[in-house]
Each structure stands twice: as C-alpha cells, then as structure tokens.
Amino acid sequence: MLIGVLAMGATNNFIATNFVLGTAQLNYGFTIQRWHTVLCAYLITFITMLSNVYFPHILNKLSKAILAWNMLSFVVCLATILATNDHKQSPGFVFSDFQNFTGWTPPYAVVLGLLQSKCYLN
Numbered sequence: 001m002l003i004g005v006l007a008m009g010a011t012n013n014f015i016a017t018n019f020v021l022g023t024a025q026l027n028y029g030f031t032i033q034r035w036h037t038v039l040c041a042y043l044i045t046f047i048t049m050l051s052n053v054y055f056p057h058i059l060n061k062l063s064k065a066i067l068a069w070n071m072l073s074f075v076v077c078l079a080t081i082l083a084t085n086d087h088k089q090s091p092g093f094v095f096s097d098f099q100n101f102t103g104w105t106p107p108y109a110v111v112l113g114l115l116q117s118k119c120y121l122n
Contacts, residue, residue, distance in 0.1 A: 013048070017041045 017040040024030040051059070082088075100109045 009045075013041045013044045016044050020044075 014037075017037055020040055021030070021032045021036060025032055098106070100106055102109050102112065104112065
C-alpha cells in the first residue's frame with residue numbers, strides 16, 4: 001500500500017507540473033526543459049506539504065467548495081447544452097437503445113464501462 005500511495009503522489013505532482021508548464025508553453029511560448037519539470041514538481045510537492053502541515057483546517061472547507069463548484073459547473077454545462085442544441089434524441093433512444101461501437105461483444109462492453117466507472121464509486 002505504501003508504494004501505491006507514493007506512486008500516486010508522484011503521479012499527481014507530475015500531472016500538475018505538466019499542466020503548469022503546458023499552460024506556460026501555450027500562452028507565453030515558453031520552451032520546456034527537463035530541469036524545469038523537475039523543479040516545478042519539487043515546488044508543487046513543497047507547496048502541497050506546506051498546505052498539509054500548516055493549513056489542515058482549510059482542507060475540509062476547500063474540499064466542500066470544490067465539490068459545490070463541480071456540481072454547479074455540471075448543471076450549468078447541462079443547461080447550456082440542452083438550451084442550445086436543436087437536434088435532440090427521444091427518451092427511448094437515450095435510455096433504452098444500446099449501441100456498441102467498441103468492437104467487443106455486449107457483455108464485454110458492459111464490463112469495460114463498469115471498470116471505467118469504478119474510480120467514481122468509492
């Protein structure tokens with residue numbers, strides 16, 4: 001379990017580093033070097049450590065705010081899509097028709113869908 005936690009932490013920092021450096025490259029024409037990635041990952045790790053050590057009382061409120069932001073974003077995007085789309089499918093098509101374009105047989109396609117949704121069921 002310890003190795004999994006360490007790998008998850010390293011992966012999260014690397015993803016955040018790629019996001020920050022990618023944004024700098026796209027918006028400002030920044031040329032990314034390998035040492036930039038390492039230093040940015042160290043900086044993100046250090047900032048994360050400081051927030052966990054000195055601001056643990058804020059983390060619960062921040063988590064609730066992020067949840068509310070995600071739910072509000074979902075509702076706004078859904079309402080926008082429904083309001084601006086002129087071509088809508090019937091409810092029977094949406095909820096009862098099953099179209100499998102994966103190349104797998106239907107039982108395997110269901111299992112693949114369940115595997116992908118497993119991370120959200122915790």
